[in-house]
Structure formats: C-alpha cells, structure tokens
Amino acid sequence: MNASAPPHAARSSRESSRPSAIDADASDETGCDEALADDGSPRAAYRAAAQRFWSLGAAELRTRQKQAEAIEQAEGITFRVTGEDEPRVFPIDPFPRIIDPDTWATLSAGLEQRARALNAFLDDVYGPRRIVEAGIVEQADLERSPGYVDEGRLQPPGAVRAHICGMDLVCTEGGRWLVLEDNLRVPSGLVFSHVLREITQAVHADVAAPYDLHDPREAFDMLRDTLRVAAPQHASSLEQPRLALVSAGSSDSAWFEHRRIAELVGMPVCTPADLAITDGRLHHRDGESTYPVDVVYARIEKDLLFTAEGADGVVLGPGLETAIATGRVAFVNTFGNGVGDDKAIYALVPEMIRFYLDEEPMLEQVP
Numbered sequence: 018m019n020a021s022a023p024p025h026a027a028r029s030s031r032e033s034s035r036p037s038a039i040d041a042d043a044s045d046e047t048g049c050d051e052a053l054a055d056d057g058s059p060r061a062a063y064r065a066a067a068q069r070f071w072s073l074g075a076a077e078l079r080t081r082q083k084q085a086e087a088i089e090q091a092e093g094i095t096f097r098v099t100g101e102d103e104p105r106v107f108p109i110d111p112f113p114r115i116i117d118p119d120t121w122a123t124l125s126a127g128l129e130q131r132a133r134a135l136n137a138f139l140d141d142v143y144g145p146r147r148i149v150e151a152g153i154v155e156q157a158d159l160e161r162s163p164g165y166v167d168e169g170r171l172q173p174p175g176a177v178r179a180h181i182c183g184m185d186l187v188c189t190e191g192g193r194w195l196v197l198e199d200n201l202r203v204p205s206g207l208v209f210s211h212v213l214r215e216i217t218q219a220v221h222a223d224v225a226a227p228y229d230l231h232d233p234r235e236a237f238d239m240l241r242d243t244l245r246v247a248a249p250q251h252a253s254s255l256e257q258p259r260l261a262l263v264s265a266g267s268s269d270s271a272w273f274e275h276r277r278i279a280e281l282v283g284m285p286v287c288t289p290a291d292l293a294i295t296d297g298r299l300h301h302r303d304g305e306s307t308y309p310v311d312v313v314y315a316r317i318e319k320d321l322l323f324t325a326e327g328a329d330g331v332v333l334g335p336g337l338e339t340a341i342a343t344g345r346v347a348f349v350n351t352f353g354n355g356v357g358d359d360k361a362i363y364a365l366v367p368e369m370i371r372f373y374l375d376e377e378p379m380l381e382q383v384p
Contacts, residue, residue, distance in 0.1 A: 049190045051114065062115045065227040070112060073224075078111060081220045085109050088216050094209070097270040104270070109213055111221055115228075124186070124194060127380030130370060132182045135199060135357050137373035139178040143169040143353060153368050162362065164202070164355020168319060171341040172351045173250070179357065180243050180349045187383075196382040198363060201354040203316055207236055208274040211281075237281040243349065244282070244312045250344035253298065258311035260284040261301050263292070265317050275316050284314070289325035294336030299346045302328040312347050319352045 052063045059067035070078070086106050089095070095104035116124070141147055142165070148154045159165050172178060183204025185197040211233040218225050241260075248258035264275040266288040279286035285301060292310070293300050299310045315322070323334030340346040356362060367378045 049188055049192065051188055051192070052112075062117050066113060066115070066224055069224045069227075082109070082111060085111070085216050085220045088219070092212070093273050094212055094216075095273060099270075107209055107213065109217060111217060111224070113217075113224075120192075120194070121231075123379070127378070128182070128184050128196075130374065130376060130379050131184060131196065131199070131366060132179060134366065134370040134373050135182065135201060136177060136179045138362075138369050139169070139201070139351075139354055139357050140172075140174060140176070141373070142356060143172065144174050148369070148372055151372065153372055154362070154365055158359075158361050159356060162356045162359040164353065164358055166319070166353050166355070168323075168338070169351070169353020169356070171338060172353070173344065176347075176351075177247065178351045179354055180247055180351075181240070194380065196366075196380055198360075199358060199366070201357040202350060203318070205271050205274060205316075207233075207240070208277045208281075211236070212277065234281070237278070240278070240314075241282045244284075244314055247347045247349050248311050249341075249347040252311035252345070252347075253309040254311070259301075259309055260312050260314065261310045262286045262314040263317050263322065264288060265321060269316070271316065278314075278316075282314075289317075289322055289327060289333055291328055292333060293327040293329045293331070294333065294340060297336075297340060297343060297345055299337065299340050310346060312349060315348050315350065 052059060052067070054060055073081075086109075089106040089109075095106055097104040138148065142149070142154070142159055146156075146159075149156050149159070169178075179201045181204055183200035183206065185200070187195050187197050189195060214230075214233050244260050245258055248255055252258045260282070261284055262275055262279045262282075264272065264286055266272065269275065275286050285303065287301055287303075291302055293302060293307075295307075299313070300307050301310050323332075323337060325333055327333045327336075337346070341348065363382070366382065370376055370378045
C-alpha cells in the first residue's frame with residue numbers, strides 16, 4: 018500500500034508556542050483534510066503530534082529537516098527522477114500521516130481481497146479464460162494490453178502470480194479511501210518506508226513517542242517467507258530454497274532499495290552478468306563460487322533480463338524460459354502480470370472480485 022503522502026496540514030508556518038489551532042493554509046482542492054477538522058483544530062488521532070510540532074517551532078523544524086536530509090545523503094538513500102542524471106534524496110515531510118487501527122484493518126482486508134481477485138484473474142487469462150467466456154472481460158481488451166505476453170503462460174496453472182502487490186490509495190472527503198491503481202509487476206517503495214521511519218524517529222523521537230507504531234521492518238520477514246514458499250516443484254532444495262534479487266544495477270533508480278532489501282532479507286543482489294543457465298538451472302556466479310538459484314525476486318523488467326548476456330556470454334532468455342517451464346526456477350513476481358496493471362482492466366476489478374471470490378468489494382475505486 019502506498020499511503021505515504023502526508024496530509025496538507027504540514028504546510029503550517031505559524032511559529033507560536035501553543036496556538037488554539039493549526040494555521041493550516043488549507044484549501045478544498047483535495048476534498049479532505051485528514052489532520053484537521055473544519056475549525057482548524059487537529060483531529061483526535063493527530064492531536065499529540067500536532068501539539069509537539071507546535072512546541073518545536075518552524076526554525077527547529079527546518080534544522081531537523083536538514084539533519085534528516087544529511088542522513089539520507091550520507092547513507093545513499095536516493096532515487097533518480099526520469100530525465101535527470103543525478104539522484105536526489107527522498108523527500109521527507111516530518112508531519113506524519115496517521116492511520117488508526119480500525120482504518121488499517123479495513124484497508125488490509127480490502128487490499129487482501131483485491132490481491133486475491135487479481136491473482137485469480139492473472140491465472141485465468143493465461144489459462145482457461147473463464148472471465149472472457151462469461152463476458153466480463155473482452156478478449157480484445159486482453160490482446161490490446163502490452164502487458165499480456167506469451168511468457169505469462171510459462172507459469173504453472175494454479176500457482177501464485179502476484180506475490181507482491183502495490184496498490185496506490187487516496188483519501189477523499191469524509192475519510193473515504195479509494196484505490197487509484199494496482200501495481201503487479203515490480204512494486205517498489207518498501208525500503209523507503211523502512212529507512213525513512215528510522216530517520217524520522219531518530220530526528221523526531223520526541224514527536225513519535227506517544228504512538229504505538231507498527232514497525233516496517235516486519236515486512237522483510239514476510240517478504241523472505243513469501244519468496245521461500247514460491248520455490249518451484251523441482252527446486253534444488255524445497256526446505257532451504259536459494260533466493261536472489263536480480264536488478265539492472267546502479268543504473269536503476271531504485272538501486273539503493275534493491276541493495277537494502279537483499280541485505281534485510283539475507284540474499285544476494287545480482288545483475289544479469291552474474292547469472293548463467295547450467296544443466297537447465299539458473300546459477301549465480303559470485304567470484305569463484307557458483308550455486309543454483311531457485312527463486313528470483315525480479316526487480317528488473319523482463320525484456321531487459323531476457324535479452325541480456327549472462328556470465329558465460331549466452332543470452333539468458335531461452336534458458337530462463339526452459340527453467341521456468343520445467344519448474345526449476347520461479348520468479349516473484351511472475352512475468353505477464355502487466356495485464357493486471359492495465360487501466361482498462363482496472364475498471365473491471367470490482368467485477369473480478371464478484372466473479373472469482375463471490376464477494377462484494379470491500380474498497381471503492383476511482384470511477
């Protein structure tokens with residue numbers, strides 16, 4: 018879930034010790050202010066944070082912001098904007114977005130439901146296409162989607178395809194949460210939530226103190242478990258499958274994230290030049306050592322990986338196709354998921370939930 022954008026209450030510039038309400042400089046452009054009530058007073062969930070920010074004042078906040086950016090720069094927590102040569106530090110708004118337990122439970126259940134339906138859709142459209150026969154999705158909609166590719170049929174039927182889903186959300190008037198889009202190919206951002214939480218707690222420990230917070234670090238244990246249970250039928254070891262994160266390398270805008278994920282999960286991060294197909298299996302060549310890879314966490318586009326030359330100078334694509342088809346390597350997420358990202362398909366997700374799960378959608382989406 019990408020719910021990191023802060024409420025616009027953070028635009029306050031009042032430098033008073035304890036004003037009666039935040040000087041919000043608010044407009045109705047978003048239709049909802051999650052932090053402030055109509056009279057400018059903080060809502061209950063935000064009261065403690067707002068009071069502590071008031072007590073700091075604008076000058077101290079600016080100082081702390083510079084401290085946070087210096088930590089980011091020193092640790093290489095950067096991303097590269099498309100069209101720019103130099104990476105920039107990831108922007109942090111110190112004023113938090115707060116999601117209370119009841120809202121979190123509702124969002125979690127709704128997003129899980131959506132992920133299950135989308136996974137069923139992906140498995141179906143690369144197999145029997147029951148949803149096409151039912152007249153819910155047109156075959157033409159599938160064929161025109163650039164994400165509907167032949168490699169999607171390499172995955173054994175009935176297996177998980179969208180192991181990791183990134184749904185973008187927006188909060189509108191009255192606290193209504195809507196799904197903006199589904200990301201089922203290469204969702205990113207997990208590490209930034211982790212490292213930015215660490216930085217903000219270091220710089221603003223006094224602000225975070227009143228809250229009982231979930232720790233984003235929990236997600237990396239979940240990711241490790243997800244990768245392990247994705248091991249294919251003929252893995253080199255089903256009890257201890259070998260994992261690897263494959264990246265394009267330092268040219269990728271999320272290179273920092275790739276390295277940190279590998280570190281926190283406990284797996285190597287490698288580029289196509291570190292890989293080779295030997296005896297029908299994918300192998301990672303690390304210096305003088307070579308060992309099989311059973312599960313690949315793919316943080317690289319399929320075309321870039323399949324057309325690349327491996328460590329032995331052989332193009333990886335044909336060997337990878339064979340290894341996937343024979344159950345000797347699994348990719349997380351699987352190839353072909355882009356059809357589930359398609360905007361025309363997005364409009365049909367509520368119908369997918371009804372068709373595959375026989376349930377009503379828990380979360381609304383943008384019409």
